[in-house]
Amino acid sequence: MITGPAGDARQLPMRPTGAMDMLSIEGLTIALVRRNGNVSVLRNVDLAIAPGQAVGLVGESGSGKSMTALAVMRLLPRGARILSGKVLLEGQDLVDLPESEMSSVRGRIVSMISQDPLTALNPAFTIERQLTDALRAHRALVRRAARERAAELLALVGIPSPRSRLSAYPHEFSGGMRQRVAIAMAVACEPKLLIADEPTTALDVTIQAQVIALIERLRRDMNLSVLFISHNLDLVAEICDRVTVMYAGSVVEADTAEAIFRAPRHPYTRELLRCIPRLAGDAGPLPTIPGSPPRFGADLAGCPFAPRCSLAETRCRSEAPRLRTENERRLSCWVAP
Amino acid sequence: MSASPLLELVDIRKTYRLRAGLLARLLGREPAFDALGGITLSVLPGEVFGLVGESGSGKSTLAKIIARLLAPTAGSVVYRGEQVTALEGRALLPYRRRVQMIFQDSHSSLNPRKRIGRILGEALAARGVSRASRGRETEHLLETVGLGRFMLGRYPHELSGGQRQRVSIARSLAMEPELLIADEPVSSLDVSLQGQIINLLMQLCRNLGLTLIFISHDLAVVKRISSRIMVIYAGRIVECGPPDTLLNAPAHPYTQALIDALPKGIAGRDRQRRGRDAAPSATEAKPSGCPFLPRCARALAICGSRFPETMQLAENHSVACHFAAGAASASAKGIEQEG
Numbered sequence: 001m002i003t004g005p006a007g008d009a010r011q012l013p014m015r016p017t018g019a020m021d022m023l024s025i026e027g028l029t030i031a032l033v034r035r036n037g038n039v040s041v042l043r044n045v046d047l048a049i050a051p052g053q054a055v056g057l058v059g060e061s062g063s064g065k066s067m068t069a070l071a072v073m074r075l076l077p078r079g080a081r082i083l084s085g086k087v088l089l090e091g092q093d094l095v096d097l098p099e100s101e102m103s104s105v106r107g108r109i110v111s112m113i114s115q116d117p118l119t120a121l122n123p124a125f126t127i128e129r130q131l132t133d134a135l136r137a138h139r140a141l142v143r144r145a146a147r148e149r150a151a152e153l154l155a156l157v158g159i160p161s162p163r164s165r166l167s168a169y170p171h172e173f174s175g176g177m178r179q180r181v182a183i184a185m186a187v188a189c190e191p192k193l194l195i196a197d198e199p200t201t202a203l204d205v206t207i208q209a210q211v212i213a214l215i216e217r218l219r220r221d222m223n224l225s226v227l228f229i230s231h232n233l234d235l236v237a238e239i240c241d242r243v244t245v246m247y248a249g250s251v252v253e254a255d256t257a258e259a260i261f262r263a264p265r266h267p268y269t270r271e272l273l274r275c276i277p278r279l280a281g282d283a284g285p286l287p288t289i290p291g292s293p294p295r296f297g298a299d300l301a302g303c304p305f306a307p308r309c310s311l312a313e314t315r316c317r318s319e320a321p322r323l324r325t326e327n328e329r330r331l332s333c334w335v336a337p
Numbered sequence: 338m339s340a341s342p343l344l345e346l347v348d349i350r351k352t353y354r355l356r357a358g359l360l361a362r363l364l365g366r367e368p369a370f371d372a373l374g375g376i377t378l379s380v381l382p383g384e385v386f387g388l389v390g391e392s393g394s395g396k397s398t399l400a401k402i403i404a405r406l407l408a409p410t411a412g413s414v415v416y417r418g419e420q421v422t423a424l425e426g427r428a429l430l431p432y433r434r435r436v437q438m439i440f441q442d443s444h445s446s447l448n449p450r451k452r453i454g455r456i457l458g459e460a461l462a463a464r465g466v467s468r469a470s471r472g473r474e475t476e477h478l479l480e481t482v483g484l485g486r487f488m489l490g491r492y493p494h495e496l497s498g499g500q501r502q503r504v505s506i507a508r509s510l511a512m513e514p515e516l517l518i519a520d521e522p523v524s525s526l527d528v529s530l531q532g533q534i535i536n537l538l539m540q541l542c543r544n545l546g547l548t549l550i551f552i553s554h555d556l557a558v559v560k561r562i563s564s565r566i567m568v569i570y571a572g573r574i575v576e577c578g579p580p581d582t583l584l585n586a587p588a589h590p591y592t593q594a595l596i597d598a599l600p601k602g603i604a605g606r607d608r609q610r611r612g613r614d615a616a617p618s619a620t621e622a623k624p625s626g627c628p629f630l631p632r633c634a635r636a637l638a639i640c641g642s643r644f645p646e647t648m649q650l651a652e653n654h655s656v657a658c659h660f661a662a663g664a665a666s667a668s669a670k671g672i673e674q675e676g
């Protein structure tokens with residue numbers, strides 16, 4: 001366990017040995033099944049979230065972040081199939097769970113918010129209807145009680161005059177307010193795990209800060225576990241206890257947030273961190289990672305990052321590195337120390 | 338400012354009429370929304386002018402007015418000393434050629450049914466390049482934006498986001514423009530690719546002597562590349578100045594809020610733990626007042642009733658804020674008394 005230099009004030013939820021993880025993904029491999037063969041999208045992904053912990057999942061688009069989230073929700077796109085691995089939610093494997101049971105898991109134990117809250121909200125129904133649907137299904141609340149709870153939820157996510165806003169439609173809210181409504185829906189049945197897939201990417205920075213503060217507050221008050229998916233590393237650093245970095249469908253590095261940001265070891269993690277535009281940065285060309293991530297289905301002999309890696313050796317191009325484990329760190333690289 | 342400006346906007350206003358009920362229409366009281374409330378600015382040749390603001394602030398409306406894709410409700414657009422506000426039809430074509438726009442979403446700005454070679458070829462044809470030399474010029478354009486000639490036969494959907502944005506840039510260069518307006522050109526790209534596209538734009542500006550208006554909500558990027566930054570809020574200029582001044586000594590509370598809102602990485606963890614201090618006054622301003630009032634922590638009584646006039650704080654630094662103006666005149670008085 002690595003703590004900050006000034007003594008870490010926050011109680012980092014530690015994983016007591018033997019205690020069950022909220023979520024544990026083990027060796028998850030997913031492929032798109034096509035007529036002319038399988039296209040691999042996730043390879044052997046491991047990820048664990050302890051109760052109350054926030055884990056960040058970062059990587060470029062196409063790295064498999066969202067696919068991982070959708071696998072947990074069991075909402076994989078048509079054609080995507082879990083070839084091997086486990087998705088253990090409180091110890092229960094979701095991979096082969098019948099759909100009828102899965103639908104009682106969604107919303108009640110795990111729920112998800114996405115980048116675009118408009119896709120989560122039905123434009124034809126009032127906010128009340130959408131909030132109470134889940135409550136009446138999972139909690140068997142009668143209409144009046146559900147309405148009360150819905151108003152409470154809107155207040156919880158910081159929507160002014162919640163009672164009168166219940167009868168509003170999604171289009172009457174601004175982007176930030178919609179995301180708050182989507183969050184209210186997601187936490188309506190007090191799930192234990194919230195998956196936030198790029199929840200603030202479509203929002204302005206000032207609104208982003210508010211939504212992040214909201215997620216952080218809910219996490220504290222409701223002891224939520226959070227899987228926070230983002231390509232914004234600075235944001236991940238602010239709120240996550242642990243970080244998993246993915247590249248081309250594989251985990252390349254995972255550790256505590258402190259360790260990842262203060263002492264990154266995988267060349268890809270280092271490059272990603274170097275690319276964040278900073279206010280303190282000098283004028284002049286922005287740092288970049290040359291090349292682009294491999295396309296889906298590209299033949300990946302060796303390390304997928306090798307073609308863009310300045311440290312790559314002959315071995316990196318021919319043989320895929322295995323995920324090494326040292327204390328809290330997971331690292332998949334031949335050359336990184 | 339010695340060089341004469343390339344582009345001048347004088348008191349640009351844009352009002353959108355909103356749909357009104359029958360009664361309101363009969364009474365002639367149609368509700369309207371002021372997207373831009375009097376924007377005056379000038380852009381120097383060869384400059385990278387950064388335009389920052391949140392969604393709904395009027396950034397894109399302003400960009401479209403400059404590109405003459407939208408007509409302003411009032412005010413004038415002056416290019417190289419010539420009025421272009423009222424130009425229509427054929428008379429507008431030379432201006433359209435010199436001022437090119439690059440959009441955020443290259444997916445929707447490139448025709449999905451045309452190959453890249455044809456997309457670029459059509460742009461060249463529009464400039465009047467002969468059929469015979471189009472092939473060579475197309476390849477040259479691709480080379481300029483760092484793409485190979487193998488792109489010619491591809492369709493937009495076959496390209497990655499970064500490659501598509503390069504094609505959009507190549508298409509705008511086909512017109513041999515003088516002024517590029519890039520409206521959030523990298524917002525939909527990954528960080529690792531953002532740098533590539535921005536560096537390309539900067540390199541083009543240098544090598545081809547282009548002027549760039551760069552619109553973004555990312556202060557860190559804008560700061561890095563711009564010679565001047567203008568912050569707009571609710572259709573008004575709230576602050577304008579050189580990047581270092583604006584970011585190290587922001588005068589407007591909104592500029593400060595933008596800086597504070599940027600994620601701070603590992604250093605921001607304490608802030609999250611403490612919770613953010615947000616004490617906005619939450620008072621509604623009259624339409625004549627400062628639009629930032631409801632979110633402002635430094636609001637004065639006057640802010641609710643009168644929009645602050647733009648005040649020059651230094652040669653290149655201006656702000657429209659009653660509080661900042663008060664602070665500036667107080668410190669000026671202090672200096673006088675000391676002297």
